[in-house]
Every structure is written in structure tokens, then in C-alpha cells.
Amino acid sequence: xxxxxxxxxxxxxxxxxxxxxxxxxxxxxxxxxxxxxxxxxxxxxxxxxxxxxxxxxxxxxxxxxxxxxxxxxxxxxxxxxxxxxxxxxxxxx
Amino acid sequence: xxxxxxxxxxxxxxxxxxxxxxxxxxxxxxxxxxxxxxxxxxxxxxxxxxxxxxxxxxxxxxxxxxxxxxxxxxxxxxxxxxxxxxxxxxxxxxxxxxxxxxxxxxxxxxxxxxxxxxxxxxxxxxxxxxxxxxxxxxxxxxxxxxxxxxxxxxxxxxxxxxxxxxxxxxxxxxxxxxxxxxxxxxxxxxxxxxxxxxxxxxxxxxxxxxxxxxxxxxxxxxxxxxxxxxxxxxxxxxxxxxxxxxxxxxxxxxxxxxxxxxxxxxxxxxxxxxxxxxxxxxxxxxxxxxxxxxxxxxxxxxxxxxxxxxxxxxxxxxxxxxxxxxxxxxxxxxxxxxxxxxxxxxxxxxxxxxxxxxxxxxxxxxxxxxxxxxxxxxxxxxxxxxxxxxxxxxxxxxxxxxxxxxxxxxxxxxxxxxxxxxxxxxxxxxxxxxxxxxxxxxxxxxxxxxxxxxxxxxxxxxxxxxxxxxxxxxxxxxxx
Numbered sequence: 001x002x003x004x005x006x007x008x009x010x011x012x013x014x015x016x017x018x019x020x021x022x023x024x025x026x027x028x029x030x031x032x033x034x035x036x037x038x039x040x041x042x043x044x045x046x047x048x049x050x051x052x053x054x055x056x057x058x059x060x061x062x063x064x065x066x067x068x069x070x071x072x073x074x075x076x077x078x079x080x081x082x083x084x085x086x087x088x089x090x091x092x093x
Numbered sequence: 094x095x096x097x098x099x100x101x102x103x104x105x106x107x108x109x110x111x112x113x114x115x116x117x118x119x120x121x122x123x124x125x126x127x128x129x130x131x132x133x134x135x136x137x138x139x140x141x142x143x144x145x146x147x148x149x150x151x152x153x154x155x156x157x158x159x160x161x162x163x164x165x166x167x168x169x170x171x172x173x174x175x176x177x178x179x180x181x182x183x184x185x186x187x188x189x190x191x192x193x194x195x196x197x198x199x200x201x202x203x204x205x206x207x208x209x210x211x212x213x214x215x216x217x218x219x220x221x222x223x224x225x226x227x228x229x230x231x232x233x234x235x236x237x238x239x240x241x242x243x244x245x246x247x248x249x250x251x252x253x254x255x256x257x258x259x260x261x262x263x264x265x266x267x268x269x270x271x272x273x274x275x276x277x278x279x280x281x282x283x284x285x286x287x288x289x290x291x292x293x294x295x296x297x298x299x300x301x302x303x304x305x306x307x308x309x310x311x312x313x314x315x316x317x318x319x320x321x322x323x324x325x326x327x328x329x330x331x332x333x334x335x336x337x338x339x340x341x342x343x344x345x346x347x348x349x350x351x352x353x354x355x356x357x358x359x360x361x362x363x364x365x366x367x368x369x370x371x372x373x374x375x376x377x378x379x380x381x382x383x384x385x386x387x388x389x390x391x392x393x394x395x396x397x398x399x400x401x402x403x404x405x406x407x408x409x410x411x412x413x414x415x416x417x418x419x420x421x422x423x424x425x426x427x428x429x430x431x432x433x434x435x436x437x438x439x440x441x442x443x444x445x446x447x448x449x450x451x452x453x454x455x456x457x458x459x460x461x462x463x464x465x466x467x468x469x470x471x472x473x474x475x476x477x478x479x480x481x482x483x484x485x486x487x488x489x490x491x492x493x494x495x496x497x498x499x500x501x502x503x504x505x506x507x508x509x510x511x512x513x514x515x516x517x518x519x520x521x522x523x524x525x526x527x528x529x530x531x532x533x534x535x536x537x538x539x540x541x542x543x544x545x546x547x548x549x550x551x552x553x554x555x556x557x558x559x560x561x562x563x564x565x566x567x568x569x570x571x572x573x
Contacts, residue, residue: 006457008464009457009464013416014420014444015441015444015445015448015456016441018445024513028454028515029457032408033458033461035404036405036409036475038402039405039406040470042402042481044477044478044481048480049477050476050479052332052532053288053302053305053531054332054532054557056289058331059331069195073195073196077191077193079427079428080430086426088439089433089435089436089439
């Protein structure tokens with residue numbers, strides 16, 4: 001098992017950690033990763049992956065228009081809005 | 094009002110049909126005990142008294158007009174990760190504080206169409222991440238039977254509500270045991286249906302290849318009544334099986350036979366009876382097996398050789414899916430937002446403030462196992478081990494009809510213990526994750542109590558779509 005680089009993983013996960021969390025989670029995750037590493041020794045050649053709880057696939061619905069959710073009910077949950085749009089920090093300079 | 098805390102769903106429906114009480118009277122009686130219990134038990138994160146009484150009045154009006162529906166006027170409680178239009182839905186996370194569902198989850202729509210009344214929303218581990226309900230962002234729930242102890246989790250609020258007589262019935266979700274384990278700890282019935290049998294549309298996703306919605310009730314019959322309403326194909330859930338709703342409750346139209354399990358072989362997976370099993374849990378599980386034998390079943394030892402890899406496999410697959418599913422909680426479209434100068438800062442601060450410790454821990458693990466350089470060693474390998482685990486179950490079901498096993502390695506433990514010991518908590522799922530990884534059906538029914546009075550359940554597991562046999566055996570074996 002390679003070392004658990006908590007700073008790299010936290011940035012990938014979009015989580016800002018406090019110093020206390022960084023120390024605590026870092027240690028705990030080292031232990032957890034060492035534990036789940038038990039599967040490393042298994043011979044798995046030729047096995048297919050199981051991605052779902054059944055083999056029935058995931059068929060798509062017909063590509064037909066249906067009514068969407070009421071705009072006001074959806075926007076009522078937005079943390080910040082301008083009229084009928086959700087407000088965000090600037091992403092393009 | 095008849096003894097409200099002992100009333101079953103079937104009993105309530107019978108009383109409503111016979112007009113011994115109205116839905117408003119029944120709903121009000123339950124709201125009274127719910128509100129009174131909040132300080133001690135804290136089974137609910139939201140109690141919707143006004144909405145529930147309005148729905149109950151509407152149910153009474155429909156009944157007076159001669160209408161009938163399977164659950165007309167029957168109050169139910171919903172786990173806080175299921176959308177009910179117009180009600181808050183937080184999955185017990187601070188990051189969703191203030192969110193109001195703009196639509197019904199399919200299970201809620203089906204219950205609503207069947208005439209059910211939505212009492213309120215039950216507490217849970219945050220985003221269903223835990224086995225104790227202590228990771229809730231709104232404070233823990235206490236076990237109403239084994240006082241001072243955890244109710245189990247993640248559907249601990251639903252289990253406590255039903256076990257404490259605060260609700261006739263509730264729904265929960267089970268990703269790795271989150272219905273069966275709290276059901277066992279609170280002395281009730283909890284069902285994890287076959288993967289794909291119940292729609293997850295409108296449920297806050299935890300780990301999508303494992304999550305299932307199921308009933309949590311006082312009796313097996315009540316669980317059957319709810320299954321018949323909530324199951325069946327849903328075009329809004331791509332993983333929904335193309336199956337009609339179950340018809341499990343019709344079993345109760347005939348009395349139980351003298352030897353109801355005659356011709357049925359129950360497998361006892363030897364790996365589930367290992368050294369780590371609490372002696373009282375072992376004794377109660379073996380007593381349930383003996384009862385099954387007396388009721389006509391043949392017992393047979395079977396093996397699930399890869400059971401020991403269940404927890405590592407589960408915690409890789411589950412956290413990988415979780416980290417992707419929880420990426421949506423970024424303060425953009427809904428929930429809490431911590432403003433920052435730029436978008437990345439907003440994501441980082443919002444998630445830092447809104448998510449609890451267990452959510453962060455599992456997101457970090459899931460992100461790690463999916464990250465470049467580690468994906469093959471962890472995520473890819475785990476999915477192949479999942480194939481081995483699934484094959485184990487298929488082979489076992491070739492030698493028996495159902496499996497009988499303990500639900501949890503030990504009875505409910507005191508609140509506050511093991512809270513910062515993740516591996517210790519994860520191991521409490523060791524006997525339940527197999528059914529989720531394999532996609533098969535399973536349930537927990539009461540098996541008795543320890544000398545200290547802590548409830549203990551026994552688990553029955555069946556093959557995919559094996560609910561008919563599962564409920565037949567559970568009906569015969571349940572202790573009333």
C-alpha cells in the first residue's frame with residue numbers, strides 16, 4: 001500500500017480540512033486503507049467485475065419530453081438567485 | 094383510542110375500515126406520543142403535525158365517500174433521505190438544512206396514492222453513513238427498548254419510532270445493513286428487498302449499486318403490506334427491475350399451517366457463526382434455527398468462503414460510489430452555501446462547514462480508491478471480489494432455499510462508545526453487507542432479548558426475487 005496523501009485526496013474531494021481533521025483523518029485513513037488492502041492477495045484472474053446488484057442492465061426511458069419540476073419549487077432551494085437563475089461566484093474573468 | 098403504542102399497521106387499517114376510529118384520531122394520538130418522546134428518544138428530525146392532520150382529514154373524507162385504498166388513512170414515518178413533496182429532506186446533514194423536496198420520491202408517491210399519511214421524518218446517520226445514528230447532524234437517537242444504547246443505524250430513527258411505538262410503520266434504506274441492523278437492535282421487522290425491486294427515485298443517493306428502500310414494521314404482515322405498495326417497476330429508476338409489485342400480503346389470507354416450513358431447507362452459513370459472535374446473539378440465533386426445524390424446515394450448514402472479504406470490499410465499493418454521489422453537495426443549486434471569492438473556495442468552505450466527520454472520512458476514502466494510481470488496486474479489484482462474494486451466495490442457494498444467520502455480531506452498545514473508531518463501527522456490518530453486495534433479499538425479525546433486555550434479531554436471506562419464500566419463513570418464525 002502506498003502512503004495516503006491526505007492533502008492530495010482532500011483537494012480532489014473538494015474538502016477543506018482543519019489541522020485537527022487533517023491529523024485525525026490522515027491516521028484513521030491509513031488504518032482503514034491497510035484494512036481494506038486485505039483484498040490485495042486474492043487471485044482474481046479472469047473474473048468479471050460486478051458493478052450492480054443485478055444483471056438486468058439499466059435501460060433508458062423513451063427519449064420523449066415530459067413535464068419538468070415547477071421552476072419556483074426548484075429555485076426556492078437555491079442558496080442565492082437572480083430572478084429565474086441561480087447566482088454563483090464569477091468563473092470567467 | 095386503543096393501545097396506540099402496540100397497534101400494528103394491519104390493526105390500524107382494520108380499525109379504520111370498521112370505523113372504530115378516524116384517521117385524524119389515529120394521527121393525533123401518534124403525534125402526541127411522537128412529540129412527547131422527542132426529548133428522550135429523538136426519533137424524528139421533522140414532525141409535520143399540520144400536514145399529517147390535513148392528509149388524515151382528507152383520508153377520512155375519502156373513506157366517508159366510500160373510497161377504499163390499501164393504506165387509506167394509515168400514518169407512516171419516512172426516513173429523512175426520502176423526498177416527500179413540500180417536506181424538508183436533509184438526510185440528517187447540516188448541508189441540506191432548509192431544503193424542501195420539490196417532488197415525491199416514487200415510494201412516497203406510491204404510499205400517497207395508497208392513502209398513507211406522512212407523519213414526519215426520522216433521524217438517521219448523516220447521508221446513511223453509520224450503524225448507530227450518532228453521525229446525524231441533528232443529534233443522536235436513543236434506543237427506546239435498550240435505554241441508553243444506540244438504536245442501530247443508519248435507519249435508527251425509523252427503528253426507534255416503530256420499536257418505541259411512536260409510529261405504526263416506517264420506511265428505511267439499507268446500503269450495507271441499515272434497515273436490518275437497527276431493526277434487530279430495536280426489536281422490530283426490517284426488510285432489505287432484492288436490489289431493483291423498489292424504486293430509489295427521489296431518495297438521497299448513498300451508494301447506488303447497493304442502496305435499497307424497505308419497510309420497518311412491528312410484524313412481518315405489516316412489512317408485506319408495505320412491500321406490496323412500494324415495490325414494482327419504475328421508469329424513473331434505471332436500475333428498477335421490470336417486475337410488477339409483490340403480492341406478499343395475500344399469504345395472510347390463509348392461516349399458518351401446522352408445519353409451515355415443511356419442505357424448506359435453511360442454510361446456516363458457518364462463516365457467520367465465527368468466534369467474534371456474542372454468546373447471547375449466538376444462542377438466540379441457534380434457538381431460532383431450532384424453532385425453524387420444529388416448524389418443518391431442514392437445517393444444513395453451508396459456506397460463504399469469501400465472507401471475510403465482505404467488509405473490505407463493501408467499504409471500497411460503497412465509499413467510491415458515495416464520494417461521487419456526494420459531489421453534488423457543493424452549495425450551488427440547493428442546501429447550505431458558504432460564500433467565497435471564487436468557485437473552488439465556495440466548494441471547499443461549503444463542504445467543510447456542512448458535512449460531518451464520517452461523511453468527510455468516507456468521501457476521502459472513496460476519492461482515494463478512485464484516484465489515479467490506486468483505481469486498479471482498490472476499486473477494480475473490489476468489484477471483482479464482489480463477483481466472488483456473489484458467486485458464494487449463488488452456490489449457497491443451490492444447496493438451500495434461504496439462509497438463516499445472526500444480523501449483528503453483538504447487541505446494541507451504549508451511546509457514545511466506539512465513536513471515533515471507524516474500523517470498529519464498520520465491522521458491525523460484517524453479517525449484513527453480503528446481501529447488498531450480492532443484490533439478494535434479506536430481512537431481520539425479532540429473535541428474543543439478552544439477559545439485560547436488549548432486543549436481538551435473526552436474519553433470513555434469500556436469492557434475488559426470493560421474497561415469497563423469505564416472507565413465508567419470516568411469518569412462521571416471528572416471535573409475537
